[in-house]
Amino acid sequence: MKRLKNPNINRGAATILFLFLLLFILLFSRFLYIEVSKKVNGTEINVLAEKVWTDTKIIEAKRGSIYDRKGNVLAQDIPSYTIYAIVDESYPNHVKDPEKTAELLAPILGLQKEEIENKLNQEGRFQVEFGSHGRKLTQAKKNKIEELGLDGIGFVRQSKRYYPNQAFASHVIGFTNENVDDKSQVGIMGLEQKLNDELTERNGEVTFKRDRTGVKLPIPDEKVEKPQHGKDVYLTIDENIQLFVEQSLDKVVKKYKPERAIAIVVDPKTGEVLAMGNRPGFNPNKRDVTNFSNDAISSRYEPGSTMKIFTLAAAIEEGVYNGNEQFKSGRYKVYSDTISDHNNGQGWGSITFDEGVRRSSNVGFSILARDKIGLDRLYQYLVKFGFDKKTGIDLPDEVNSAIQYEAEIEKVTTSFGQGTAVTPIQQIQAATAIANNGVMMQPHITQKIVDSETNETVKEVKPKTAGTPISQETAKKVLDLLETVVEDGTGQPFAIEGYQIAGKTGTAQIPSPNGGYMKGWGKNIYSFIGFAPKDDPELIVYTAVDRPNLEEFQTGAQATAMLFKGIMKNSLQYLNIKPDETKKTGGSSSGDDDGITLEDYSGKPLEQVRKTLEDKGLKVEALGNSKSNVTAQIPYPESTVLQGERIILKSEGHVKIPDLTSWSLADVLKFIDIMKLKSEIKGSGYVTKQNIEANEIVREGDTIKLELSPPND
Numbered sequence: 001m002k003r004l005k006n007p008n009i010n011r012g013a014a015t016i017l018f019l020f021l022l023l024f025i026l027l028f029s030r031f032l033y034i035e036v037s038k039k040v041n042g043t044e045i046n047v048l049a050e051k052v053w054t055d056t057k058i059i060e061a062k063r064g065s066i067y068d069r070k071g072n073v074l075a076q077d078i079p080s081y082t083i084y085a086i087v088d089e090s091y092p093n094h095v096k097d098p099e100k101t102a103e104l105l106a107p108i109l110g111l112q113k114e115e116i117e118n119k120l121n122q123e124g125r126f127q128v129e130f131g132s133h134g135r136k137l138t139q140a141k142k143n144k145i146e147e148l149g150l151d152g153i154g155f156v157r158q159s160k161r162y163y164p165n166q167a168f169a170s171h172v173i174g175f176t177n178e179n180v181d182d183k184s185q186v187g188i189m190g191l192e193q194k195l196n197d198e199l200t201e202r203n204g205e206v207t208f209k210r211d212r213t214g215v216k217l218p219i220p221d222e223k224v225e226k227p228q229h230g231k232d233v234y235l236t237i238d239e240n241i242q243l244f245v246e247q248s249l250d251k252v253v254k255k256y257k258p259e260r261a262i263a264i265v266v267d268p269k270t271g272e273v274l275a276m277g278n279r280p281g282f283n284p285n286k287r288d289v290t291n292f293s294n295d296a297i298s299s300r301y302e303p304g305s306t307m308k309i310f311t312l313a314a315a316i317e318e319g320v321y322n323g324n325e326q327f328k329s330g331r332y333k334v335y336s337d338t339i340s341d342h343n344n345g346q347g348w349g350s351i352t353f354d355e356g357v358r359r360s361s362n363v364g365f366s367i368l369a370r371d372k373i374g375l376d377r378l379y380q381y382l383v384k385f386g387f388d389k390k391t392g393i394d395l396p397d398e399v400n401s402a403i404q405y406e407a408e409i410e411k412v413t414t415s416f417g418q419g420t421a422v423t424p425i426q427q428i429q430a431a432t433a434i435a436n437n438g439v440m441m442q443p444h445i446t447q448k449i450v451d452s453e454t455n456e457t458v459k460e461v462k463p464k465t466a467g468t469p470i471s472q473e474t475a476k477k478v479l480d481l482l483e484t485v486v487e488d489g490t491g492q493p494f495a496i497e498g499y500q501i502a503g504k505t506g507t508a509q510i511p512s513p514n515g516g517y518m519k520g521w522g523k524n525i526y527s528f529i530g531f532a533p534k535d536d537p538e539l540i541v542y543t544a545v546d547r548p549n550l551e552e553f554q555t556g557a558q559a560t561a562m563l564f565k566g567i568m569k570n571s572l573q574y575l576n577i578k579p580d581e582t583k584k585t586g587g588s589s590s591g592d593d594d595g596i597t598l599e600d601y602s603g604k605p606l607e608q609v610r611k612t613l614e615d616k617g618l619k620v621e622a623l624g625n626s627k628s629n630v631t632a633q634i635p636y637p638e639s640t641v642l643q644g645e646r647i648i649l650k651s652e653g654h655v656k657i658p659d660l661t662s663w664s665l666a667d668v669l670k671f672i673d674i675m676k677l678k679s680e681i682k683g684s685g686y687v688t689k690q691n692i693e694a695n696e697i698v699r700e701g702d703t704i705k706l707e708l709s710p711p712n713d
Helices: 007-037 045-053 098-109 113-120 139-146 190-194 239-256 304-317 353-359 362-373 375-384 408-414 424-435 472-488 556-574 606-615 665-675
Strands: 054-059 073-086 127-129 153-162 175-178 185-189 204-209 223-225 232-235 260-267 272-279 326-328 331-334 337-340 350-352 446-450 457-460 465-467 502-509 524-532 539-546 619-623 630-634 646-651 678-682 686-690 703-709
Touching (some): 073 098, 073 139, 098 113, 098 139, 185 190, 239 260, 239 272, 239 556, 239 665, 260 424, 304 362, 304 375, 304 472, 304 502, 304 524, 326 353, 326 362, 331 362, 337 362, 337 408, 350 353, 353 362, 353 472, 362 375, 362 408, 375 408, 424 472, 424 524, 424 539, 502 556, 524 556, 539 556, 606 619, 606 646, 646 665, 665 678, 665 703
Parallel strands (some): 678 703
Antiparallel strands (some): 054 204, 073 153, 175 185, 204 223, 232 446, 260 272, 260 539, 326 350, 446 457, 502 524, 524 539, 686 703
């Protein structure tokens, strides 16, 4: 009997065949569409393939460095590292012993062991980081961690801003913070902020083909966008003179504990700022800022008697000053108000105007302003000397003066520095006219901006005059009179043996929050503007000490003199301006000047000089051939040094570098100076590492790299 086929099977087979046919048509249509349109889901195939087989890597650019006038680094980018830990157990190199890893990392990262262990035991994470404690690690910390040989620990290399001299011209240089979006450095204050556009870098990138495992393919069509490094900035700052400023400020702060202290050193011929410092200061590497204000340019206050310099200049320029003419000192009436001399209005009887300058008589200068020059004419000189506007120094946040010149009494008191408030930098600019034959120079702190890749100078800042308020003859006469202030007047504490110093003291009253002025011993700002050498000044030094903690037997001038003399004396010697033995300044000398006076040892046998100095209790470093004669010495001849101070002698022949370990920064700078070396110095305190090993021959122009640490490190 013939078996019949089940009709349901035929229909099922037909359905399946139809479905396969339909699927084939759909796939063929899709392939045909892709072939014709070259697109998948609206994205072109070649673009999609490009993404899959192409990779991009960032080429890191460097922010521009900041240098002093001699090329010593003040701010630079250095490598830093972020630590991470892989905690995914499916990954071959993961943290296998969280407890041990936490125990070893805790003291290095400054975290508690339990805190690290909790992070390492997090579930569902591939890797973890350790917050701010795990970022910006130094090379030394990275090396220390790598030496532990811990599983699952890795590092990401980055750059961080580093200031090798630590607390050094901090308000001038400023510091940076990291931009959250692109991790670049952004200047927050000082020159880092002012010149942020010039210093800022732009990262580059390289685009290349890779295989599915990420390995770069040897295909020559990679695209490279070069990184754009920031431009380098060279300052007018001299690292050595700035060091004298920092050391002197520290000494004053330690002894007198003032609220603030300010120091500025300027070349009056060019307006170049050679040093500028403030206290309280800060370390830009630590961001331990308590005072964000650069008081040298951002703080105005009544200057006190330093303003008399410019009233005196105006009187001489107008031809109304007769130094031999007498006036009655003590008190002077301005309508219902009374001007008093600083000795409670007692005065000194009838004295000459020259004596009035030496004694800093408020009455004498009131008469010069009101009765001789004329108050309206005096205001014109305030404008000529630039006290009505900012100096325009190339630093951020400079403030202007606040001239009180409405009432008659305000006009008179302005002549001797009360009522009207000005900034230290305005006084410095005005003082350049006194030191520069009547020509006033605008202060500036940027020397040049250089392309860091081509080394081409893209901008050079040249000296700029700010006016000629007085004649050369007037400037000379003012300096002669200011020298008498130091020799036989209120400026005697500021005399430096062997040098012609001209200058003027200032004692400024401080407004009280409750009205009037602060009362009490030491509740003043004590200042001094000094010029040296008087006949042809190469330096102007301004120093101010705000509310020093004085004992009853101490004066504000002592605190300011300690600051001024520490800066001026060391700077003159550093500039090889030798003292004049025939010039004996009047004035008192402080205990700081007692010590051993060095002779000129040039041409004398090296070993003989060494023994002589060592017998006097000095440390001597002899460089060169021990059988030769001395050719150079630091400190220079006629310098006064203390027992235990290091003296460096140099003779002919090859010089072997000494073991500089434990040398102070000041002693290291002596060695660098006498050998005319280039230097890269990191840290502060005492030398811990040197790149040129002891006893290796060193030559002029060689670069020496040193690392310093504080004594407690």
